[in-house]
Amino acid sequence: MITTKRPEDFARMRRAGAVVARIHEVVREAAKPGVTLLALDAMAADVLADARCTSNFLNYRGFPGTTCLSVDREIVHGIPSKRRLKEGDILSLDAGAIYDGWHADAAITFGIGEIQPEAARLIEVTEKAMWAGIEATRPGARLGDIGYAISQVAAPHGYGVVREYTGHGIGLQMHEDPQILNYGTPRKGMKLKAGMAICIEPMFNLGTHETKVLDDDWTVVTADGAISAHFEHTIAITPDGTEVLTLP
């Protein structure tokens, strides 16, 4: 079901979104070689508690962390563990917050210390693709326009565009309809309307687009072991265009 949000609903989501942006800031600052993923996850929990928000990830279908922390070949849904970051890793941080019942959800990927040029390029292009998807979002645009814009950014680089995991609607639930694919055909698919809120989240792999899930039943990795990057923002569709809700 797709629900229409009122301006006051977007205001609550914006407040949740600012907390998510703060988690990104705190975790990114702390993510240095030698730091464990569990330590970073605890910092995110502290930010949420300070802001009197709750985590939409913790206990989601039994997920054991406040955030998803995915390193290198891990695409999404990495479980915060005792694993220590090391120089050259790339870390995807996916985090969310619930304020007064309303959700926000956003992800960033960044390097730990000095990283390989190909990793830096993958991160840069994936972020650029997220913004291309956001720019394609407006009342009257169709879902295919977003997916097409995203995949066109990957194409010249030959990156694998993940197909099994997608963006989504968001509001009183973290995952609402519609599903937002990271590929598509222009002018096809559902039409976007003011009052919708969606998460746009491309995941690009350095190699194949194919994925598999590890034995922990959560961590999604690239099938070929190549590295992967992920960016996400929560977007409100307004009568005038869009607003990114997950900004500081």
Ligand code: MG
């Ligand atoms: Mg999401």
